[in-house]
Amino acid sequence: MALEASEHKRSLSRKTSDRQMSGKAKPGKGKTADAGKESLAAKLKGAKQAPLPEFVEPQLATLVKSAPSGKRWIHEVKLDGYRLQARISQGKVSLLTRKGLDWTHKFGKAISSALLKLPVSDAVIDGEVAVEAGSGATDFSLLQQDLSDGRQDRFTFHVFDLLYLDGYDLAAVPLLKRKEILETILKDCDPALRYSEHFGDEGGIVLKHACRLSLEGIISKVATAPYRGGRGRDWVKSKCSARQEFVVAGYVPSSVSKTAIGSLVMGYYENGKLRHAGRVGTGYSNAVAQSLFKRLDELRIPKSPFDEKLTAVERKDVVYLKPELVAEVEFRGWTADSHIRHAAFRGLREDKDAGDIVREGAAEAEDAPMPAKRTVNLTHPDRVYWPDAGVTKAGLADYYTQVWRLMAPFVVNRPLALLRGPDGIKGQLFFQKHGWKGMNKNAALVKDPADPEQEDIIIRDLDGLLGLVQGAALEIHPWGSTVNDWEKPDMVNIDLDPGDGVSWERTIEAAYEVKRRFAEMGLTAFVKTSGGKGLHVVAPVKPKAEWPQVKATMKALADGMAADEPDKYVSTITKSKRTGKILIDYLRNGRGNTAVAPYSTRARPGAPVSMPIEWEELTDAISPNYFTVANAAARIAQQTRDPWREFRKAEAPIVFKEKK
DNA sequence: GCCAATT
DNA sequence: AATTGGCAACGCTTT
DNA sequence: AAAGCG
Numbered sequence: 001m002a003l004e005a006s007e008h009k010r011s012l013s014r015k016t017s018d019r020q021m022s023g024k025a026k027p028g029k030g031k032t033a034d035a036g037k038e039s040l041a042a043k044l045k046g047a048k049q050a051p052l053p054e055f056v057e058p059q060l061a062t063l064v065k066s067a068p069s070g071k072r073w074i075h076e077v078k079l080d081g082y083r084l085q086a087r088i089s090q091g092k093v094s095l096l097t098r099k100g101l102d103w104t105h106k107f108g109k110a111i112s113s114a115l116l117k118l119p120v121s122d123a124v125i126d127g128e129v130a131v132e133a134g135s136g137a138t139d140f141s142l143l144q145q146d147l148s149d150g151r152q153d154r155f156t157f158h159v160f161d162l163l164y165l166d167g168y169d170l171a172a173v174p175l176l177k178r179k180e181i182l183e184t185i186l187k188d189c190d191p192a193l194r195y196s197e198h199f200g201d202e203g204g205i206v207l208k209h210a211c212r213l214s215l216e217g218i219i220s221k222v223a224t225a226p227y228r229g230g231r232g233r234d235w236v237k238s239k240c241s242a243r244q245e246f247v248v249a250g251y252v253p254s255s256v257s258k259t260a261i262g263s264l265v266m267g268y269y270e271n272g273k274l275r276h277a278g279r280v281g282t283g284y285s286n287a288v289a290q291s292l293f294k295r296l297d298e299l300r301i302p303k304s305p306f307d308e309k310l311t312a313v314e315r316k317d318v319v320y321l322k323p324e325l326v327a328e329v330e331f332r333g334w335t336a337d338s339h340i341r342h343a344a345f346r347g348l349r350e351d352k353d354a355g356d357i358v359r360e361g362a363a364e365a366e367d368a369p370m371p372a373k374r375t376v377n378l379t380h381p382d383r384v385y386w387p388d389a390g391v392t393k394a395g396l397a398d399y400y401t402q403v404w405r406l407m408a409p410f411v412v413n414r415p416l417a418l419l420r421g422p423d424g425i426k427g428q429l430f431f432q433k434h435g436w437k438g439m440n441k442n443a444a445l446v447k448d449p450a451d452p453e454q455e456d457i458i459i460r461d462l463d464g465l466l467g468l469v470q471g472a473a474l475e476i477h478p479w480g481s482t483v484n485d486w487e488k489p490d491m492v493n494i495d496l497d498p499g500d501g502v503s504w505e506r507t508i509e510a511a512y513e514v515k516r517r518f519a520e521m522g523l524t525a526f527v528k529t530s531g532g533k534g535l536h537v538v539a540p541v542k543p544k545a546e547w548p549q550v551k552a553t554m555k556a557l558a559d560g561m562a563a564d565e566p567d568k569y570v571s572t573i574t575k576s577k578r579t580g581k582i583l584i585d586y587l588r589n590g591r592g593n594t595a596v597a598p599y600s601t602r603a604r605p606g607a608p609v610s611m612p613i614e615w616e617e618l619t620d621a622i623s624p625n626y627f628t629v630a631n632a633a634a635r636i637a638q639q640t641r642d643p644w645r646e647f648r649k650a651e652a653p654i655v656f657k658e659k660k
Numbered sequence: 661g662c663c664a665a666t667t
Numbered sequence: 668a669a670t671t672g673g674c675a676a677c678g679c680t681t682t
Numbered sequence: 683a684a685a686g687c688g
Contacts, residue, residue: 379661380661417675417676418674420661420674422661422662423661430673430674430675431674431675431676432673432674432675433674433675433676434674434675436661436662436663436673436674437662437663437664438661438662438663439661439662470661471661471662472661497688572678572679572680573678573679573680573687573688574679574680574681574686574687574688583688585688587677587678587679587688590677590678592675592676592677593676593677594675
């Protein structure tokens with residue numbers, strides 16, 4: 001399918017004539033109206049005159065263990081979408097998959113018409129279609145959802161190469177030169193198109209930054225290389241977390257619902273034989289699980305499709321399937337017995353053939369030692385707590401297992417309030433701070449010395465936290481003091497809650513203002529996303545002052561901000577909801593009050609988490625709910641430094657100023 | 661998630 | 668036998 | 683004084 005360009009002719013010719021001013025005109029072959037544009041391509045060394053090709057085999061990247069270093073490489077962000085080749089020919093656009101199938105119609109008019117507005121008449125452009133999740137990150141499962149819902153308003157086409165332009169084949173032109181021309185063409189284009197920038201820094205550094213932003217990884221390319229179809233070494237990809245396609249070879253029915261999936265059984269081919277790769281039990285939303293079930297049902301076969309004998313455990317409850325579907329899976333590594341570990345479903349890949357699926361990255365580093373098997377028993381591990389994000393109870397337990405090392409100092413031995421939701425975030429949620437009958441024994445109860453009637457919940461180790469997961473704790477809210485000294489907080493917390501119409505930039509500005517005021521008091525501020533709407537600024541304090549003074553001090557800070565800039569900030573609750581202001585919420589600093597813990601999940605759509613970050617990361621690249629259960633693991637696994645590593649070391653006493 | 665009280 | 672209620676608490680504002 | 687709201 002292709003689209004007519006009539007309505008865009010005018011803008012096209014205007015841009016063309018603009019360009020003629022600076023370019024050296026050189027007539028091309030078989031062109032009439034657009035003769036001037038030839039200059040762009042023709043002056044390039046290596047460009048050769050050729051007819052517009054029907055399809056160019058896309059260049060593919062080889063997976064490598066670590067990003068290449070050295071000046072010959074440039075690096076681009078790896079996007080999580082569909083590779084697409086845009087072919088523009090005399091006012092018609094077609095979008096071709098990596099195998100040359102015409103998928104123009106699947107992506108709606110926005111991309112096609114944006115391409116037609118470019119100042120070219122014939123071109124082949126290489127890129128990736130993606131859907132932006134929230135602010136900036138691209139998400140393959142969202143893309144997939146939009147495709148199946150027929151939703152077409154969120155697609156963006158990120159272009160990174162130009163293979164043909166107005167009569168000239170550019171394949172032999174060095175990459176940087178091709179990108180330079182491409183960038184010129186893309187200048188001031190429709191926002192549905194994005195030029196994919198590259199970075200010249202060391203590969204390792206670029207990768208680290210990409211991973212910190214929970215992106216999928218980077219593609220590194222030889223700056224001077226020509227375009228060559230197929231998989232080669234001129235383009236290499238390095239990933240933040242292991243992620244690859246597998247063949248769906250079976251499923252285990254859900255223990256909860258009859259028409260849902262508990263887990264998928266995955267496989268890959270090795271020398272033509274189908275090998276077993278383990279199960280994937282988390283990551284699919286309800287909607288996906290529904291449609292998946294329908295498709296899987298039609299593929300049922302009585303006997304195992306694997307070319308190897310499965311163990312009794314591997315076989316348990318499995319319904320075998322004809323190995324036709326291909327799914328993308330994110331996982332933390334391979335176990336010694338060649339199973340994928342901590343695997344999460346990321347979507348079906350309709351553009352891949354099951355027969356082509358092999359184990360990637362054979363050159364990968366040795367697998368990390370097998371983590372100890374979970375000892376806390378989870379009833380209904382495949383109960384879905386976040387239906388839209390596909391996070392199950394077991395998935396929640398896996399998440400906490402991964403972040404535990406970093407999270408522990410903020411939750412161990414602190415009285416806790418829990419937001420529980422046994423039926424997931426769509427069911428009824430309730431707070432709970434005292435023990436209950438049937439509470440998992442890995443969590444403990446401690447008498448509040450000031451109120452021995454009450455037994456507060458604490459945890460001492462990961463098993464304690466997993467015990468709370470078993471109790472369907474979807475949010476963890478600790479006190480600011482520990483049971484070593486209930487009356488003296490060792491941290492303070494300011495919650496910045498932007499009202500309607502407050503920009504992200506202004507919320508960031510507010511965080512810096514709190515940081516500045518903390519610094520004036522001698523406190524070191526740390527910042528985290530809230531997982532909701534705003535930001536949390538937290539400071540460690542020496543457990544010296546008691547709750548009433550600490551609270552008064554924080555109230556003074558909040559009131560001070562509101563008084564100094566009343567059109568920006570308010571310090572009392574209800575008035576705040578009035579648009580355009582940021583609520584400086586200090587009330588998390590009283591005895592028995594709690595604030596959501598660093599790394600705690602939030603019982604909100606998308607399974608966001610409250611993520612500690614460096615101040616430098618506080619930019620418009622992220623948002624309050626940018627980090628989620630799905631993308632946090634990649635960030636944690638990759639980051640070399642804990643953003644809050646200095647937290648305990650930075651503690652200082654609060655000096656209470658008596659007011660006159 | 662689970663117990664207890666209620667229909 | 669099946670359904671329903673409960674499971675925090677605090678300062679503040681509106682009713 | 684009670685009820686609503688983060």
